[in-house]
Amino acid sequence: MDKNQPEHLKNAGLKSTVPRLKILGLFELGQERHMSAEDVYKKLLSSGDDVGLATVYRVLTQFEQAGLLVRHYFEGGKSVFELNQGKHHDHIVCLQCGHVEEFYDAAIESRQKKIASERGFAVHDHSLHIYADCVKKQCPYKQ
């Protein structure tokens, strides 16, 4: 078992409980980087872990507040979470298959800061989502 996880939780002021460890494990060890609450719930169920949906929502929110996870809002009002690895980035979302790819562009970042400050805003946060079709990629939902 991973000795690391309880420390993450402790540092965040959160008790080290079974549901929290399972959920954190999904993000740290799982293959999916981006998961919605529903995704997490289903994965837990299908691996035989009996965690309530309310707990999933609660824990994801706590992890977000603790800075362990980052939450992204995509179109249609769905939100997904991913491990916070400190490096900010934006997203390209495939409209065909939902595949999410990350990118970072310093030029865009600095333009944004400039634009906001010119207009008298102090930037807290931003989200940039490019909605596109995978052209060269293999897209599991198109045949």
Next chain:
Amino acid sequence: MDKNQPEHLKNAGLKSTVPRLKILGLFELGQERHMSAEDVYKKLLSSGDDVGLATVYRVLTQFEQAGLLVRHYFEGGKSVFELNQGKHHDHIVCLQCGHVEEFYDAAIESRQKKIASERGFAVHDHSLHIYADCVKKQCPYKQ
């Protein structure tokens, strides 16, 4: 009365009805550029126009599909609509008061296209939202 509105509707293949004219009027003549379905519903109610909430949602969606309005999804799953005036732009949203300001930056736009195509995506659409605090602006919700 505005002779223009029925033509917009007709061109969009939509019958010119009382609720549709009122809603379009709110966007064309009202002071708010960005309104959620709930905003529109409340404005209609308070001006004595008796339009059902379901109709508001339906009409907004139709207007969006007809290209009369553009829909934006903001954090927290709320979506707002604004008149489509042909010019794409992005948004700065004030976290204190919800005020929405528009901007357009050619450098950001072209970087986005470049990034997507380098990665094998054909861009359909994108959304860039900067969440910030009004620093110099007067913000009705902070005193």
Next chain:
DNA sequence: TTGCAAATGAGAACTATTATCATTTGCTTC
């Protein structure tokens, strides 16, 4: 090993939105 606050799970409640369906309305034809 007991005690107690914190966490959980089940389900109710809530919010935003969409669907259903009987009634009403706008346009077309006479």
Next chain:
DNA sequence: GAAGCAAATGATAATAGTTCTCATTTGCAA
């Protein structure tokens, strides 16, 4: 202008995603 009919509307039920409530359980410290 009146009749007919499809389209549009409004009330309400349904749905999806998420949060709240509260009785029960659990983690951890004494």
